[in-house]
Amino acid sequence: MIPHSPSTAVARTGGDAVGASMVFVMRLVLALTAILTLFVAPGDLGNRYGTRTLVHTLVFGGYLLHSLTLLLVARRYRTPFWHGKAVYWIDLGWFALMVYCTGGGNSFFFPFFFFVILTASFQWGFDEGARITLGATFALALSTWLTDTSINHGHLLLRTAFVLALGYMIAYWGGMGVAQRRRLSLLRDVSRLANPRFGVDQTIALVLQQTRDFYHASNCLLLMRDHADELWQLHSSGAPDGRASLSRLPEGAAAPLLVFAPQALVQYAAPLHPRLPRTLESRTRAPGEAHWQRLDADTVGQLTDLLDASSFISAALPLRKGEGRIYVVADRHRFSRSDAVFLQQLAAQVFPVIENIVLLDRLASDAAFRERQKIARDLHDTTIQPYIGLRHGISAVRQSLQSDHPVAAELDKLLDMTTQVIGDMRQFARNVRQGAAQTEAELLVALRRQAQQVQEFYDIQITIQAQDGLSISDRLAAEVFQIVNEGMHNIRKHTRARTGLISLSNADGQLRIRIENETPEGPAAPFLPGSLAERTAALGGTITIDRDTPGVTAVSIAIPV
Numbered sequence: 420m421i422p423h424s425p426s427t428a429v430a431r432t433g434g435d436a437v438g439a440s441m442v443f444v445m446r447l448v449l450a451l452t453a454i455l456t457l458f459v460a461p462g463d464l465g466n467r468y469g470t471r472t473l474v475h476t477l478v479f480g481g482y483l484l485h486s487l488t489l490l491l492v493a494r495r496y497r498t499p500f501w502h503g504k505a506v507y508w509i510d511l512g513w514f515a516l517m518v519y520c521t522g523g524g525n526s527f528f529f530p531f532f533f534f535v536i537l538t539a540s541f542q543w544g545f546d547e548g549a550r551i552t553l554g555a556t557f558a559l560a561l562s563t564w565l566t567d568t569s570i571n572h573g574h575l576l577l578r579t580a581f582v583l584a585l586g587y588m589i590a591y592w593g594g595m596g597v598a599q600r601r602r603l604s605l606l607r608d609v610s611r612l613a614n615p616r617f618g619v620d621q622t623i624a625l626v627l628q629q630t631r632d633f634y635h636a637s638n639c640l641l642l643m644r645d646h647a648d649e650l651w652q653l654h655s656s657g658a659p660d661g662r663a664s665l666s667r668l669p670e671g672a673a674a675p676l677l678v679f680a681p682q683a684l685v686q687y688a689a690p691l692h693p694r695l696p697r698t699l700e701s702r703t704r705a706p707g708e709a710h711w712q713r714l715d716a717d718t719v720g721q722l723t724d725l726l727d728a729s730s731f732i733s734a735a736l737p738l739r740k741g742e743g744r745i746y747v748v749a750d751r752h753r754f755s756r757s758d759a760v761f762l763q764q765l766a767a768q769v770f771p772v773i774e775n776i777v778l779l780d781r782l783a784s785d786a787a788f789r790e791r792q793k794i795a796r797d798l799h800d801t802t803i804q805p806y807i808g809l810r811h812g813i814s815a816v817r818q819s820l821q822s823d824h825p826v827a828a829e830l831d832k833l834l835d836m837t838t839q840v841i842g843d844m845r846q847f848a849r850n851v852r853q854g855a856a857q858t859e860a861e862l863l864v865a866l867r868r869q870a871q872q873v874q875e876f877y878d879i880q881i882t883i884q885a886q887d888g889l890s891i892s893d894r895l896a897a898e899v900f901q902i903v904n905e906g907m908h909n910i911r912k913h914t915r916a917r918t919g920l921i922s923l924s925n926a927d928g929q930l931r932i933r934i935e936n937e938t939p940e941g942p943a944a945p946f947l948p949g950s951l952a953e954r955t956a957a958l959g960g961t962i963t964i965d966r967d968t969p970g971v972t973a974v975s976i977a978i979p980v
Contacts, residue, residue, distance in 0.1 A: 442538045443490040446510070449534060450486040453517065454479040474520050482513045504547055507539040511551060515558035523566030529559055529578065536586040537593065545594025552586030602761055605633045609769050619776055620654075621890075624663035626769055627656040634758065636749045637728070642668075642676050643736055643743025657748075675725050676744065678718050682706045685733040686759040687719055702756065711756060732759040737767050739774060810837040836876065862896045866903055866921070877911050879919065886924035895958075895978070899923070899932065902954050906934035906974065909948055914972075915939055928979060929960075935973035948974060 457475055489506065514531045521528055532555035540548025556579050563575050609626050623641060631639040638657030644650065651673040656663045679685050680703070688700040701719050702711035723731070728748040736743035745766055747754070817830040863885055870881040883903075891899060903921055910919045916936035924931050947964065951974065955962045960978035 440493070442542070443486075443493055445534070447483075447486040447490050449531060450479075450483040453528065453531075454483050472520075478513075478516050478520055482517070485509070485513065504539070504543060507535050507542075507547075507551060508554070510535045510538075511554050511558060514555075515562055518559060519562035519566055523559075523563035525574075526562075529582070532559065532582055533585065533589065537589050540590040540593025541596060544597040545590050548590025548593050549587065552583060552590055555586060556583045601633065605629060606765065606768055609765070610772070619773060620665065622773060622776060623654050624656065626773075627654055627663055630745075630747060630762075630765065631656050634747050634749065634754070635752055636747045637751075638726070638746075638748040640676070640726075640746040640748065641736075641743065642673055642745075643738070643741060645741040675722060676746070678722065679703060679733065679744070680705060681742065682735045684735075684759050684763050685714070685731075686711075686754060686756050687714070687723065687728075687732075688730040688753040688755075689723070691753075700753075730754045732762050734759065734763040734766050736770050738770060807841060810834065810841060813837060839872070862891060862900060865900055869904055869907060870921075873907050873911060879911055879917055881907055881910065881919040881921060884920065884922040886922075888925075889923055890925055891923075891930065895930070898954065898958060899930070899978075902932060902951060902976065903934070905948075905950050905954070906932075909951070910934075910936045930978045932976040932978070933973055934976075935965075935971055938970055938972050951976070 457479055511532070514528070514535065517528045517531065518526045536548055536551050536555060539551045559582055560575065560579050563570060563578075609629055627639040627641055630636075638655060640657075641652075641654040643652055643654075650667040650669060653666045653668050653673070654663055655666070658664060682705065684704045686700065686702050688698075690696050691698040701714040701716065703714050704711045723729075726746070726748045727750065729750055730753050731746055731748045732754045733744055733746045736745060745762065747758075747762060813830060813834050817827065817834060820827050820830070863883065866883050870883055873879050873881055903923075906921060907919070910916055914936055916939065919934070919936040921935075922931075922933045947962070952962050955976050955978065958978045960976055962977075963975045965973040965975055
C-alpha cells in the first residue's frame with residue numbers, strides 16, 4: 420500500500436481542467452447508454468420482474484438529467500465546485516441505485532463503479548481513489564444484500580474482491596500519475612524561481628516556501644555555509660505568515676542538525692500509536708547504496724524533540740563549494756522514503772543553480788564596483804565641479820551687493836539651494852563610490868528627502884506612502900529611487916498640480932508603484948511618460964495610466980519581484 424504522504428495524497432483546488440471536461444462528457448455518454456438499455460433490452464435488466472419499470476425510468480432518467488446538468492453548468496460557469504470530490508461520491512450513489520434496481524450482484528451495471536474509481540484516482544490521487552474503491556465495494560455488497568435474500572455468497576465474494584482489487588490498482592497507478600505531475604510542476608516552478616534578479620536570499624526563501632507547500636509541511640529548514648571558517652546560515656520558512664527567516668549559527672548551535680553522515684538521505688516517521696511501536700520508521704541511506712539502514716533511536720529522538728516533528732525528511736545539499744542540509748518537517752503527515760528521494764532530486768535540481776546565482780552576483784558586484792568608481796569620478800568632474808563654480812559666481816555677485824538690495828534675498832535663497840544640491844550630489848557620489856546598498860528604510864528616507872526638496876523649491880507637496888513590511892532588494896531599490904524621482908519631476912514639469920501622492924506596495928509577487936497628481940486644468944490628453952516606460956520595461960514590468968478618478972491622473976507601475 421502506498422503510504423499516506425503529501426506526494427501521493429494530492430490536495431488540489433480544481434484538478435486538470437481538460438481532464439475534468441472529458442470526464443463530464445464521458446459521464447453523459449454512460450448515462451445515455453444506460454437509459455438506452457431500458458428500451459433496447461429491457462429483459463436483460465436483471466431484476467426480478469425482467470421488464471422496465473417506473474423505478475428504472477426514474478433512476479436512469481435522473482442520472483441522465485444529473486449528467487447533462489453537470490456538463491452544462493461546468494462549461495458555462497467553470498466553477499471549481501463542479502470539479503470537486505463531491506461529484507464523484509454523487510456518481511457513486513447513482514451507480515449504487517442502478518445496481519440495486521437491476522439485480523444487485525447480478526447486475527451488469529456494476530462495472531460503472533470503475534468509471535468513478537478511475538476518474539477520482541486520476542484527478543485527486545491515491546487517497547481519494549482508495550476511499551471511492553472502499554465505498555464502491557460496500558455499495559455493491561449492500562445493494563446485493565438488499566436485493567436478494569438468498570445471496571450466492573461465493574458470487575458476491577468474487578464480485579466484491581474483483582472491485583476491491585482492480586479499484587486498488589487503478590487508485591495506485593492514478594496516485595502515481597498525479598504525484599509525478601505535481602513533482603514535475605514543482606521542479607518547473609522552482610526553476611523559474613531561480614532568477615538572478617531576485618537575489619540569493621529571496622530565491623532560497625521562495626524555494627523553501629514552495630517545498631513546504633508541496634509537502635504540506637509545517638516547516639522547511641535549510642542549513643548551509645560556504646567555508647568551514649564561516650558561521651552557518653539557517654533559513655526557515657515555518658512562520659505563520661509564510662515569510663522566511665535567516666539566522667546565523669556557530670558550530671555548536673548547528674551541531675544537532677548535522678548528526679547524520681554528510682551525504683546521507685534520512686527519513687523518519689513516528690509510530691502511528693504508542694501501542695504500535697513497530698510502525699516507527701527511521702531510516703537512512705548512504706550515497707551509492709540501494710538499501711536503507713536503521714538510524715540510532717537516541718539521535719533521532721533528540722532531533723525530533725528539537726524540531727517538534729512527528730515526521731521529517733532530510734537530504735544533503737549538492738554544493739560544489741561549501742556544505743549544507745535541508746529538512747522538511749511535519750507535525751501531522753507521515754513522510755515516506757519516496758518523499759525523501761524526491762527531496763534529494765529537488766535539491767540536486769535547485770542548488771547548483773543557486774550557486775551559479777551566487778557566482779553571477781559576485782561577478783556583477785565586481786563589475787558594478789569598477790563602474791561605480793568611474794561614474795563617481797565622472798560625476799565629480801562633469802557635474803559637481805560646475806555646480807561649485809556656479810556657487811562661487813553667485814557668492815561673488817552677492818558680496819558685491821548691499822544687504823538691502825532688492826535681489827539680495829533671492830540670491831541668498833539661490834545660494835542656499837546650490838549649496839544643498841552640491842551636498843546631496845557629493846553624498847550621492849560617495850554612495851556610488853562605496854557601493855552603499857539602499858535598504859527599505861534608506862530608500863524611503865531618500866524619497867522623502869527628495870519630496871521635501873520639491874516642496875521647498877517648487878511649492879509642490881508630494882506625500883510618500885509605503886506598505887508595512889515592504890520588501891525591496893538593494894539593487895531594485897536603486898531603480899525604484901530613479902523611477903519615483905522621475906515621477907516627481909514629471910509632476911513638476913508637465914502639470915500644474917500643487918499636490919501629489921506616491922505609494923509603494925507589494926502584491927501578488929509584484930512591486931506596485933502608483934504616482935498620482937491632481938489635474939486642476941481638467942482631463943489630460945492620452946499620454947505615456949517615455950522615460951518611466953523605458954525604465955519599467957527594462958525591469959520586465961508594466962505601466963498603465965489611470966484617469967478614472969475625476970480630477971486625478973495616476974501612473975501605475977508593476978514590477979515583478
